[in-house]
Amino acid sequence: MSNDAVEAERMHPEGPLGLSAADGESPFTSQSPSPVPSEGPCVAELAPALDSAKALLVRSDNHTQPDLIAETRRKSFQKQKNVVSPTQAGDSLRRYGDEVPTSSRWTQHKKHFFILSSAGKPIYSRYGDEAKLSSFMGLIQAILSFFASDDDSIRCLNAGSHKFVFSMKGPLYLVAVSSTGESEPQLRQQLECLYAQILFVLTGAALTRIFETRGNYDLRNLLSGTEMFLDHLSGAFQRGSGYFLGAIPCLRMSSRLRQKIGNVLATGTPKSLVFGILIARDKLVTLVRPKRYSLHPTDLHLVMNMISSSSGFRSVETWTPVCLPQFNNRAFLHTYVCFLGTDLCLVLASTDKDAFFEMSEYKQQISQGLEITGCVEAIDDAVRADPYSIVEVEVPSLRHFIYKSTTLVQYTEPSLSAPYTRKEDRRRLLRAYQYALERMHARENPARVIFHATPTEAVMSYSTPTHEIYASFSPLVSKAAAMEGIAGLQKWIKREESSIFVPSAPVFW
Structure with a gap:
């Protein structure tokens, strides 16, 4: 081995x-x-792929130089990104790279992510060109260093409708600035995912080695060409349920x-x-x-x-x-x-x-x-046939739901249909689910059942030792009727459990 x-x-x-x-x-x-x-079995005759594979596997023994595995892979991704059409779905080609902090477009974004080194070197920004944000990154570094000099750290700041969340990960500083209404734990969870994405490319050992050798190293040299991963991940926080569910x-x-x-x-x-x-x-x-x-x-x-x-x-x-x-x-x-x-x-x-x-x-x-x-x-x-329709569940007034199996760490949800066809409506529903999840997992007074009615929908969340349910109903539904709907949903999940989840995985050795 x-x-x-x-x-x-x-x-x-x-x-x-x-x-x-x-x-x-x-x-x-x-x-x-x-x-x-x-x-x-048969082997594909791929001589160019073999040459590329060999190049990717060259590693430097000189610790004063960047890891050549990461460097070669970066070039590979850069080349791949350049040959793909920007109009193809799924490709994030720095479409906001021309924005600057003084532009109205940059300030209108409701959520920003910034990553910089402890020396103040810009590494990543969700919007805009990192090179044009040097002074902004320097200000963030100065604020964090001020607290660090007193053997303290800053975790969160509230400024009007904006929330600033800070996370210090060794030689990297990560910051989220949001006016979306998401809580500090939710934004911090997203920063953790972004940090994990950087480790996905470099490894924690390489990251530590680089900054121990050169504290002011520009990490963009190694991450260039992989920004599409960070960009896509940043956007996925707004679209998917899996990240905040951890499933x-x-x-x-x-x-x-x-x-x-x-x-x-x-x-x-x-x-x-x-x-x-x-x-x-x-x-x-x-x-x-x-x-x-x-x-x-x-x-x-x-x-x-x-x-x-x-x-x-x-x-x-x-x-x-x-x-x-x-x-x-x-x-x-x-x-x-x-x-x-x-x-x-x-x-x-x-x-x-x-x-x-x-x-x-x-x-x-x-x-x-x-x-x-x-x-x-x-x-x-x-x-x-995927995703399935909410109509299959046959629960009156039920508009949408997320069912998370905490034992399997998997979740299922139907397709989004009316009244959640617009982007703003989908995001509102996602925020309502996030709010319910935070209430259920609060350190003080966690709630097992939450019912929250608004003019647009009534959201009920329900937690057991084996699963969690987040469901949206008509705004006129009563709590008792919503509980009935949850019971009906549980019965449907029980019937379909073997098809909507992966209950077992083959093992070898």
Whole structure:
């Protein structure tokens, strides 16, 4: 076993989980895979990909220089970004890069993220060109240093409708400035995700080494070309539920189909494989893993964010080192990414930097296995049917809901329909869910049931040891009627649980 594998095992001891959560929630029990016949593996003849893979795996022994793995990968992503059309969905090509702090467009944004070094060097800004924000970043650094000189730290400032949230992560300072109404814990959670995204590219060990050697190093030299990941992630906070829930969405399909897919992935797994993940439209289909390893939702979110940040991943087999911070923030896993179809993406994480062709061969085996077992067409049908409609639940006055399984660390929700067809209406609903979640998880006087009625909707949240429900009803519904609706929703979830969640994941070794 490689040194990386030994280190990974030390960081994540053996356990029965497929997804792990910080609160001790126990996702994914294990199931034993049954063998699936295949026609035998074949290797794609990809000489250019081999040259690229070899280049990516060169590492510098000179600690005064940036890590060449990260540097080469940055150039790869930069090239990929430049050849992709800006109009293609999913690509974030710094569309706000021409904005400056003195422009009305820049000040009209309701939420900003800033990342800078402890020396005041700008690293990232959600809006505008970092180079034009040097004085602004310097002001942030001065404020934080003022408090640090008194052996103190500043966490949050309120200024009118704006909330300033600060997070100090070693040599990096992260700041959120928001007028969206989100709370300090919610904004801090988003800053944690952005920091994790930086570690995803560099590793915590490389980040520490760089700034120990050169305290005023310009980290943009290494992050250039990967800003699309940070941009896409920043936007996803406004669109998706998974980040504030700390859970993963799953593609709805029959349990029998999911088991067949899992069996295909678990057959003939390479020795260096750590995780094999199948994703369709940013939703988990299934995953395979060694028995002693687990995967945190944050790490899976980062993988999904990387894939959806650029359409360039759809056209080539990609081999790149990434760091999964919750799994092991000090080392890379070498990751193979390939689309098996229009919407179906395979991600294979390995401890072996030379395993590109082995993973490519394994991909061919998986592709053949899915064809032989008839899974490809069934997956396409599942993708076309997703997301499901609220009408299927058959609960009067229920407009929308989110159901989170705290034991599986997964969630499900129907498509957004009237009256949530406009962006502002969807964001209002998201804020209402965030407010309910914060009330339920408050340190003082947490509430198990919350009912909050407004002129636009009535939102009820309900918590048990195994699940949480956030539901939106007509504004005229009573609390008693809403509780009836929650009971009806629970019955529907119970019937459909095996299809809307991934209750078990195949394991090997």
